[in-house]
Amino acid sequence: MRRVAVAGVGLIPVKEYWDRSLQSLFAEAALKALKDAGTDKVDSVYVANMSGSFMQDQINMGALVTDSLGRPGLPAVRVEAGAASGGVAFHEAVKAVASGYSECVLVGGAEKMSDVLPEAATTALVMSEEQEYTAYTGVTQAGLSAMLHRLYLDLYAEPAQVGMMAVKGHDHSVGCKHAQYPFRMSIDRAMDSPMEADPIHMMECSGVGDGAAAMVLVPAADSGVEVVGSAVATDCCSLAIRRDPLIFESVRRAAEKAYSMAGVKPDDIDLAEVHDDFTINGILSLEALGLAGWGEATKLVAGNATDKDGKIPTNTFGGLKARGHPLGATGLYQVAEVALQLRGAAGDHQVPGAEVGLAQSMGGMASVSAVNILRRFGV
Amino acid sequence: MSVPRYWRNEVPRYRLMGRKCVACGARYFPAQPVCTCGGTEFEDIKLVEAGEVVTWTVIRSPPLGYEKYAPYVVALVELDDGMRLLSQVVDVDPADVKAGMRVEAVFRKVREDGPSGIIMYGYKFRPMVE
Amino acid sequence: MKTLRQVGIVGYGAYVPMYRLNAAEINRMWGTSGAPVEEKSVVALDEDTVTISVECAKQAVRRARIDPSLIGAVYVGTESKPYAVKPSGTIVAEAIGATPSVSTADYEFACKAGTEAMQTCIGLVGSGMQRYAMAIGADTAQGRPADALEYTAACGGAAYIFAERSAETVAYLEASYSYVTDTPDFWRRAKEMYPRHGNRFTGEPAYFKHITGATKGLLKETGYGPEEFKYAVFHQPNTKFPITVARSLGFSVDQINPGLVVGKVGNTYAGSSPMGLAATLDVAEPGDRIFMVSYGSGSGSDAFIFTAQDALRDKRGGPNLKGFIDRKRNVDYATYLRHRGQIIQ
Numbered sequence: 001m002r003r004v005a006v007a008g009v010g011l012i013p014v015k016e017y018w019d020r021s022l023q024s025l026f027a028e029a030a031l032k033a034l035k036d037a038g039t040d041k042v043d044s045v046y047v048a049n050m051s052g053s054f055m056q057d058q059i060n061m062g063a064l065v066t067d068s069l070g071r072p073g074l075p076a077v078r079v080e081a082g083a084a085s086g087g088v089a090f091h092e093a094v095k096a097v098a099s100g101y102s103e104c105v106l107v108g109g110a111e112k113m114s115d116v117l118p119e120a121a122t123t124a125l126v127m128s129e130e131q132e133y134t135a136y137t138g139v140t141q142a143g144l145s146a147m148l149h150r151l152y153l154d155l156y157a158e159p160a161q162v163g164m165m166a167v168k169g170h171d172h173s174v175g176c177k178h179a180q181y182p183f184r185m186s187i188d189r190a191m192d193s194p195m196e197a198d199p200i201h202m203m204e205c206s207g208v209g210d211g212a213a214a215m216v217l218v219p220a221a222d223s224g225v226e227v228v229g230s231a232v233a234t235d236c237c238s239l240a241i242r243r244d245p246l247i248f249e250s251v252r253r254a255a256e257k258a259y260s261m262a263g264v265k266p267d268d269i270d271l272a273e274v275h276d277d278f279t280i281n282g283i284l285s286l287e288a289l290g291l292a293g294w295g296e297a298t299k300l301v302a303g304n305a306t307d308k309d310g311k312i313p314t315n316t317f318g319g320l321k322a323r324g325h326p327l328g329a330t331g332l333y334q335v336a337e338v339a340l341q342l343r344g345a346a347g348d349h350q351v352p353g354a355e356v357g358l359a360q361s362m363g364g365m366a367s368v369s370a371v372n373i374l375r376r377f378g379v
Numbered sequence: 380m381s382v383p384r385y386w387r388n389e390v391p392r393y394r395l396m397g398r399k400c401v402a403c404g405a406r407y408f409p410a411q412p413v414c415t416c417g418g419t420e421f422e423d424i425k426l427v428e429a430g431e432v433v434t435w436t437v438i439r440s441p442p443l444g445y446e447k448y449a450p451y452v453v454a455l456v457e458l459d460d461g462m463r464l465l466s467q468v469v470d471v472d473p474a475d476v477k478a479g480m481r482v483e484a485v486f487r488k489v490r491e492d493g494p495s496g497i498i499m500y501g502y503k504f505r506p507m508v509e
Numbered sequence: 510m511k512t513l514r515q516v517g518i519v520g521y522g523a524y525v526p527m528y529r530l531n532a533a534e535i536n537r538m539w540g541t542s543g544a545p546v547e548e549k550s551v552v553a554l555d556e557d558t559v560t561i562s563v564e565c566a567k568q569a570v571r572r573a574r575i576d577p578s579l580i581g582a583v584y585v586g587t588e589s590k591p592y593a594v595k596p597s598g599t600i601v602a603e604a605i606g607a608t609p610s611v612s613t614a615d616y617e618f619a620c621k622a623g624t625e626a627m628q629t630c631i632g633l634v635g636s637g638m639q640r641y642a643m644a645i646g647a648d649t650a651q652g653r654p655a656d657a658l659e660y661t662a663a664c665g666g667a668a669y670i671f672a673e674r675s676a677e678t679v680a681y682l683e684a685s686y687s688y689v690t691d692t693p694d695f696w697r698r699a700k701e702m703y704p705r706h707g708n709r710f711t712g713e714p715a716y717f718k719h720i721t722g723a724t725k726g727l728l729k730e731t732g733y734g735p736e737e738f739k740y741a742v743f744h745q746p747n748t749k750f751p752i753t754v755a756r757s758l759g760f761s762v763d764q765i766n767p768g769l770v771v772g773k774v775g776n777t778y779a780g781s782s783p784m785g786l787a788a789t790l791d792v793a794e795p796g797d798r799i800f801m802v803s804y805g806s807g808s809g810s811d812a813f814i815f816t817a818q819d820a821l822r823d824k825r826g827g828p829n830l831k832g833f834i835d836r837k838r839n840v841d842y843a844t845y846l847r848h849r850g851q852i853i854q
C-alpha cells in the first residue's frame with residue numbers, strides 16, 4: 001500500500017443555510033479544499049451524506065456533486081454509514097489512493113438538516129437503527145443513548161460529570177469560525193435544561209445544523225499530514241443483543257486496527273476528535289478508544305485532561321456539541337480539524353506540538369465506527 | 380410504513396416469536412438469516428412474556444408517527460428466559476419506572492398510518508399485574 | 510335453546526383498562542350532578558377494541574390450557590370497531606395464534622354483540638362443527654360530551670372459549686334463549702362519532718321489556734325459578750337498571766352483586782354482561798348455577814344458564830377482573846379527552 005497524505009482541507013461554518021442547496025454547500029467546501037491543495041487533478045470523488053435521501057429526496061449524489069463542481073465525467077459515489085458516513089468515506093478515499101487506483105481523491109461530506117422540521121430530523125437520526133424492532137418501539141437516538149447514560153450513571157458517575165463533556169466542548173469552541181455554537185456553557189445550564197430523553201438533558205445533545213467539509217488526498221511525498229491508520233468496524237445493530245452495551249465494540253475494534261496500522265498506542269495520541277452527539281457517547285467513545293479506562297472517562301474530562309494543554313486534548317474545536325453535527329459531514333469535519341492541528345494551523349485552538357491525532361465517528365448506536373489516525377511528517 | 384412491511388412482521392411482533400439456531404442453540408429476536416456460528420437452519424421459539432427492566436428512558440421528542448403518545452417510556456427489557464429486547468413500557472408513570480421492575484408483555488397499538496391508513500399493533504410491556 | 514352435545518366454558522378472561530373518569534369530574538366539567546355510576550374506565554392512548562380483545566383472549570387461552578391453533582372460531586362482538594371495514598377478529602386470531610384454520614367475524618348488535626357471538630360459538634361447538642370456539646365482547650364505547658351516556662360509556666371486555674363439556678369445563682351451559690324485536694332505542698349512523706338514543710324510551714319498552722322477555726322465556730323453557738340460581742348477571746348500563754330488573758323478576762341483590770361491576774368500570778357495552786359473568790365466575794364455586802342475560806339496543810336479549818364445575822377453582826388463577834378493576838388511575842377530563850382521541854393534535 002502507498003502512503004497517503006492530506007493535501008487540502010476545506011470547511012464551511014456549520015449553521016443554518018436557509019438559502020443554499022446541499023450541493024452548493026458541498027461545492028464550497030470542495031473548492032476550498034482543492035484551492036488549499038493547489039491542484040485540479042482530482043481523479044475520483046467520494047461524497048459522504050447520511051440523510052439526503054430523506055431530507056432532500058436526493059440519491060445518486062455522486063453524479064450530483066461532480067456536476068455541481070463543473071466536473072461531470074469524474075467517477076463519484078456517495079458513502080452512507082449513518083452519522084459515521086464522513087469517517088467511512090474518508091476511509092474509502094484513503095483506500096483508493098493507498099491501493100494505487102487513484103492519484104488524487106476529493107472526499108467531501110455535506111448535510112442539510114435545516115430543510116426539515118425537528119421531528120423529521122429526529123426521525124432521520126433513528127433511521128440509522130434497525131427499523132422493524134428498534135425504531136418501531138418509537139425510540140429515538142437520544143433515547144437509545146439515554147438508556148446507556150442511565151446504566152453508566154448507575155455504575156460510574158454523577159449526571160454533572162457526564163455533562164462536563166458538553167461543557168468542555170463549548171469551552172473549546174470559543175473563537176472557532178466554523179463552529180455553530182461557539183460560546184461557553186456552564187454545567188448548571190446543561191443540568192437545568194429540560195430533559196430530552198431522561199436522563200439526557202437537552203443541552204447534552206448536539207443540535208441541528210448544515211455543513212460541508214472536504215479534503216484532497218494524494219500519495220504522500222516529502223512532508224505534510226499523513227494518514228497512518230484508517231479502519232472501520234461494525235457491531236450488532238441492537239443494544240439488546242450486545243453483551244455489554246456500555247462497550248462500543250465497533251469503536252474498540254476500529255481503534256485497535258487503526259492503532260496497529262499506525263504503529264501507535266493510545267498514549268501516543270496528541271489529540272482526539274470524538275463522536276459526542278450526546279455527552280454519554282463522547283464518554284463511551286473515549287473509553288472504547290482506550291484513551292480512558294473503562295468507567296474513567298468522566299474523571300479525565302472533569303480533570304482537564306481533555307483540555308488543549310491536557311494529556312489528551314479532545315474535541316479541540318468544540319466537538320459535535322459545539323462545532324455542530326451535520327450528520328454525514330461530521331466525520332470529515334473531525335478529520336479536517338485533526339489535519340489543521342497537525343499542520344499547526346489551528347489558531348487559538350492549537351494543541352502545542354501536536355504530531356499524532358485521531359478522529360472517531362460512529363453511526364447508529366456505534367453499530368458502525370470509523371477511526372482515522374493522522375501524523376505530521378517530514379517537518 | 381408500507382402494508383407489506385408491517386404485515387410480514389406481524390407474527391413475531393404479535394406473539395413474541397424468535398428463532399433458535401439448530402447448530403449452536405443461539406437465540407435471536409428478531410430472527411436473523413445467518414447465525415454468528417454460520418448456521419442457517421433455525422427453529423421457531425416463543426419468548427417468555429415476563430421479565431424485568433434493565434435500563435430505560437422517557438421519549439419526550441418522538442419521531443414522526445409517535446407524537447400523540449409522548450411522553451412514553453422505552454426500556455431495555457430482559458425476559459425471564461434471558462432474551463433481551465427493546466420495548467415501550469406502558470400503564471406506568473415514567474417517574475415510577477425502576478431498574479429491576481417486573482414487567483409483562485401486552486398487545487397494544489404502536490402507530491397509525493393517519494386516520495385512513497392501517498393501524499399498526501405490536502408488543503409493549505407493562506408493570507406485572509399480580 | 511339446547512345443544513345436541515353438551516357445551517361448556519373451558520377458559521375465560523376479562524379486562525378493563527387502568528384509567529378512570531369519576532362522575533364528579535364530569536359534573537365539574539358541565540355543572541351537573543349526575544352519578545349513574547361512580548366512575549368509568551378509559552382506554553390508554555394505545556388501546557382499542559382489538560387490544561382489549563387480545564388481552565381477554567390471551568387470558569382465556571392461558572386459563573383454558575389449550576393449544577390456541579385448535580381454536581376454530583374467533584368472533585368479536587363490538588360497536589367500536591377500529592376499522593369500519595376489516596375484521597377485528599383476524600387481528601385477535603393472529604395475535605393468539607389461532608390462524609389460519611379458523612372462522613372469524615365481527616358481530617354488531619349494540620351491547621349484545623358479545624353474547625350473540627357466544628350463541629354462535631355455542632352452536633358451532635354444540636353441533637360438533639368446532640372443538641374450540643372463542644366469543645369476545647369488547648368495546649371502547651362512545652358517549653357524546655355532556656350527554657347522559659358520557660357518565661357511563663366505558664371500555665373493557667371479556668372472552669370465552671367454548672368446548673364440549675368435559676372435566677376441563679369451568680362452567681357448562683344448561684340452556685340459552687334469545688329474544689329480539691325491532692325497537693330503535695339507541696343507534697349510531699355510519700360515519701357518526703356518537704350514538705343517539707331515545708332517552709327514557711331506552712328503559713321500559715327497550716331494556717326492561719327484552720330482558721324480561723328473555724329471562725321469562727329461558728326460565729319457562731328450563732323450569733327453573735329465580736331462587737334456584739346462586740348468581741345472576743343482568744346487562745349493566747348503569748347501577749340502577751340491573752337492580753330494578755332483577756328485583757322485578759324475583760332475583761335478589763345478593764345474587765347479582767358479585768357480577769355488578771358497572772359502578773366501578775361503567776358501561777362497557779358489548780363487554781358489559783360478559784364482564785359481569787367473568788366477575789361472577791371469579792368467585793363462584795363448583796355446582797353454583799349462574800343466570801346471565803344481556804341487552805342490546807335495537808333490540809334484544811340473550812339469556813344463558815351456566816353451572817360451575819370443579820375445574821373452575823383450578824383454572825381461574827392469575828390476575829382476575831377484580832385485579833384489573835383495582836389497578837386504576839383516575840384522570841381529569843382533559844386527559845380523558847386526550848385518551849379518547851378528542852384533542853386534535
Ligand SMILES: [Zn+2]
Pocket residue numbers: 400401402403404405414415416417418
Ligand atoms: Zn448458531
